[in-house]
Amino acid sequence: MGVDAALNLDELIEHGRELRNKLGPETEIQDEIVTSIYRRAEAIASKVAAQAGGRGRDWNKTIDDLLTSRLVGFPLMLLLLGGILWLTISGANYPSNALAALFFMLEDKLTFLFLRWQTPEWLHGLVVLGTFRCLAWVVSVMLPPMAIFFPLFTLLEDLGYLPRVAFNLDNIFKRCGAHGKQALTMAMGFGCNAAGVMAARIIDSPRERMIAILTNNFIPCNGRFPLLISMAVLFLGAGGLKYGSAIASLTVAGMVLLGIGVTFLVSYVLSSTMLKGISSSFTLELPPYRRPQVLQVLVRSVLDRTLFVLWRAVKVAAPAGALVWVLANTNIGGMSIIEHLAGYLDPAGRLIGLDGFILLAFILGLPANEIVIPTLLMSYLGAGALLELESLSAMRELLLARGWTWLTALNVMVFSVLHFPCGTTLLTIKHETGGWKWTIIAVLLTTGTAFLACLLITQVVQTLGLLF
């Protein structure tokens, strides 16, 4: 039967081709089939369904027309983003300080215990000044913003707003030679870049999928938001400025926009160089708006996201804290290891408006972006005078003493948004692209972009003499 069947199938394909040629171009036939089915669906629906009152569906459509219109769509998107960030920043301020105060009271108690038990000094340093302090920073800086940001974000998701964002951005992605669904993987990146990279599976074309994978890291994930928020609060919206938290929110929103802008730019560059091709089409459904189930959203975002991310950060922060303490307190030739390392990196750091310690903190933060700031503070502290860090303003004092300006903070934010992906994301990229080649390209692409951007900012600011 095998051979016969194969023969018949080929004849059949030939017969089909003949008939098709008589009928007209393929696309016309496809169109006719699709249109006929749509018409029948329309006819049946109009016979079977009747709208009492005639309001329900129009309401949905009116909102859609507004949210996805050219004129209102984009400003509204920005407004929502800014609003969420403002709520997060102004809401997180108080609990963050309270948590920090609580943890450092605990630190004092711990120190007291260690003294009473007459434990060696290095043990106290490793456990209290290293591990505990790093944990305390991660929790007090991360928990409040996440507990506010995630539920708000999930609410928007539940409402059905995210597909509208994808719809709004589709056109731009197309023009960059990328896939419209990249808007969705990008949105996923706000949660976690590893998840965003994995989500790129929804893009079928390998070329466009690769673009989505390589650029996902330009979207600041929740591990980087605390850094952006604390930098913005401490240096750009601080000093008793009126509208301080509004300025800080705008700065963070600006960083998000920078990430999105760079995503577009790099997608465009990739699709016209390494990954040439045209973008393919797809269906995007705009699901009806549903009233979010608020209680469920709260539970889900607190349990699934906030605690999950926090736990992950804690797991990394504890050993990292210990490691940094060791590096900062082991002296070789009169200088600690961390000072040696920072010394090597310093010239490169200075060039782009950072310093060696900051670059080192980003490198040590490879396992998880959440620990960059705690690592930085620890290495500053360990190498210099031991300050008590009982509040956020103490953190500002410490950084100012290290010669920080608003430019440094800005560069740290820009670098954080654009630099190499964290360890988890890198492993995901390797897994999804099937090898180290694209993983290394991802590292070079992002870090190169980060260097260029910071260099540009620093040079422009210094040349124009904007620093005061």
Place this chain on the structure above:
Amino acid sequence: MKHDYYPPGIKGIDGDYTAALAGNPNTGKSTVFNALTGLNQHTGNWPGKTVTQARGYYRHRGKTAVIVDLPGTYSLSANSLEEEVARDFICFAQPEVTVVMADATCLERNLNLVLQILEITPKVVVCLNLMDEAERKGLKLDVDQLADELGVPVVPTAAHIGRGIAELKDKIHSVAVSEILPRPKPVTYSQQLEEAIRQLETSLQRVYTNGISRRWIALRLLEGDHSVIEAIREYSLAEGKGAE
């Protein structure tokens, strides 16, 4: 051939019949799946694909029904992996019943997939879900008329509160054991296209098509989609080997 479609482990459950669950995304498909099977579920990947498959079973009227949850799709045109998986399952695994989910609040959009599936197989039960939401929105749906227009049973449900699930099981059973023989009313095309379909259907009689609707294969050939023929070639070869 049927077994090719089951992920490792599924062969362990030999149901009396298999029902595939198809539908657009966001129609409450998983809710219906959960309501039908409760905790008797297994998930795995489709063989060789990165698409996850869930299946489960339940007993109803003395028979064991195996439910296979197909990926949510808007059409079966094999544009994506999901669509291909869904289409191939309906074509080649030939479940006794295919349940097609439709969102009652946007019926028109959902009927597309229903009509496409009706071209492949007549053994369909339409599950009109989210009826409560449609009612809240003031939509009036004539379920009987819909069943009449489509030529297959239609069950209104509100799966998240368990409404209509018992009736859905009844209808799945009836179609599976051929108590009900649905007679779908096909979409008609232009005269020239219908003529071409008829001619191809005649040539198709000489080919072993494993019981897949000839009209549907003819349509795919006419729109230049050869993937179905290639799939038939592959599976008939595999079948030939299995028989030897």
